[in-house]
Amino acid sequence: MLHTPIGFADAAAGDVQLSWNLIADAQQLFAYHFMQNAFLAGTLIALLAGAVGYFMVLRGQSFAGHMLANVGFAGAVGAKLIGWSPVVGLLVFCLGAALGIGVLGERNGRMQWGQGVAIGTVQTFALGLGILFVQLSSSYAAGIYTLLFGAVLGISDRDVSIIAGTTVVTLAVLVTIARPLLFASIDPDVAEARGVPVRLLDNAFLVLLAFATAQAVQVVGVLLIFALLVTPAAIAQQVTARPTAAVALSILLALLFTWVGLAIAYFTPYPVGFFITSLAFGTYGLVRLFQLLPKTRARPQGELL
Amino acid sequence: MRTLVTQQFTPNLLEDVSEMLSFDFMRYAFLAGTVLAILAGLVGYFIVLRNLVFATEALSHMTFTGALGAAIVGTEPMLGLYGATTLVALGMGALGPRVRARDVEVGTVLAWILGMGVLFLSLYTSKSGTSNSSIGVTYLFGSIFGLEIKQAQQVAVVGVLAIVVLLAVARPLLFASIDPDVAAARGVPVRTLSAVFLVLVAISVAEAVPAVGALLSSALLITPAAIAQRLVARPFVALLLSALLALAFTWVGLTIGFYAPYPVSFIISALAFVTYVLVVIWQRLRI
Secondary structure, three states: OOOOOOOOOOOOOOOOOOOOOHHHHHHHHOOOHHHHHHHHHHHHHHHHHHHHHHHHHHOOOHHHHHHHHHHHHHHHHHHHHOOOOHHHHHHHHHHHHHHHHHHHOOHHHOOOHHHHHHHHHHHHHHHHHHHHHHHHOHHHOOHHHHHHHOOOOOOOHHHHHHHHHHHHHHHHHHHHHHHHHHHHHHOHHHHHHOOOOHHHHHHHHHHHHHHHHHHHHHHHOOOOOHHHHOHHHHHHHHHOOOHHHHHHHHHHHHHHHHHHHHHHHHHOOOOHHHHHHHHHHHHHHHHHHHHHOOOHHHOOHHHHO | OOOOOOOOOOOOHHHHHHHHHOOHHHHHHHHHHHHHHHHHHHHHHHHHHOOOHHHHHHHHHHHHHHHHHHHHHOOOHHHHHHHHHHHHHHHHHHHOHHHHHOHHHHHHHHHHHHHHHHHHHHHHHHHHOHHHHHHHHHHHHOOHHHOOHHHHHHHHHHHHHHHHHHHHHHHHHHHHHHOHHHHHHOOOOHHHHHHHHHHHHHHHHHHHHHHHOOOOOHHHHOHHHHHHHHHOOOHHHHHHHHHHHHHHHHHHHHHHHHHOOOOHHHHHHHHHHHHHHHHHHHHHHHO
């Protein structure tokens, strides 16, 4: 997973030409095995990110995704330092941080504004640890960009199966607890009164979030995690209030950003992270702009003629 | 980062200090570090007070993009940094308090800007040969031992000016931060102060970045202030404590960084973090 090139330029150097024949382009796109893997992994990850992200935004926990990613960064580099797979370190630290939030946080894992400083301090320290580990393992300096900004090169078949397995399990759990989780997220007090195990769900969700974050980092990296984990969900929630529709839209957008981002990055020598974040931001901006326009719906039916 | 011949730390502190200061790069590092630490501590106090923590962190991440953009175009990175951060800070201020509270929006914009940063990094790397990809690390994690004399002097001069301005407006700024409505009624120019303060924030961020990096700047800008405000209630005492803490973290960080092969920015952020945690625990135990 962790190779040096920031863009695809090195790997796909040579005759990668975008033509008007989209079928031919698509064939070129999937000609290489690494791109097939990249798309597979990207699809699975986007699915998970979109679904988990919806709940994350709903619960006001977008800070958590960011923090988990940062702490995961330290774990990934630390793992590499002691000879383990960075992905393992990433996941372990993400889980640890998630449980930490669960234990130390207020009910719902929602932090008050004042605790933002505490979160920020932990985040910063985690990044600092990361750079320490990088310095200590002098051979790893170049791989740091992959962790920070993502890259989907060099995803092996084994990686894909692991990602597939993780995604399936996490999604399965999410689907199982979706209804009570929704209830607990929207109205925790009433839910608790009705016998919903709110605290358990809070912690369970944090664990799911840890998995989703560890996955998403592999595509867009630690610093750009928002674009995949938060923005699609945020856009969806701007467009519709209905949960099922919003989750579906969130997943769809995450998939769209990932696919288009990967495709464009393949045909240009620029990094994937740039395209995904630009697509996410652009879409969000358009949606907000559209909402600011006077709504035609507000006018009574008769005036439409 | 420079590779150092490992020096020996002796119990005689005076000897150690004179040994450190016998090196050029250490003198520059201490000069720049001292000024920017004091500035960061002072400005940071108001950042925490005025609830600008997240915005400041976002701003400092953005300097990564700004610095690389300037590097590509070929202009002096620091000028680009000062200019860009000032514009962005004022822009954030203009958008008003609504935006500050919505971390979803700020996060999206931040991710986009960092995404542009990685684009600039890849452009810069391909333009000037792959050996230069370490420039990204320099801006992300700082390189205080890599400062040249001109940079150090620049940081010092601009920093001192900023400190003077801050101290001059400290009293009215405090009033305006705690109770803007009453302050405005009493004739305090709240809006102007707000703009001036944002410029000061921009300058502090721009100064902190080459030293401790875009990602770790909050170790100097936020954490010392947060610690001070937890320990002390009286504003001007907290302000002073904030600056002193930032200074202490920096000096210790530079010293340890000189004698041991650890990145200075890590040491500073670790010191800040550990101190913060200790204070929090101590306070929890007392209650």
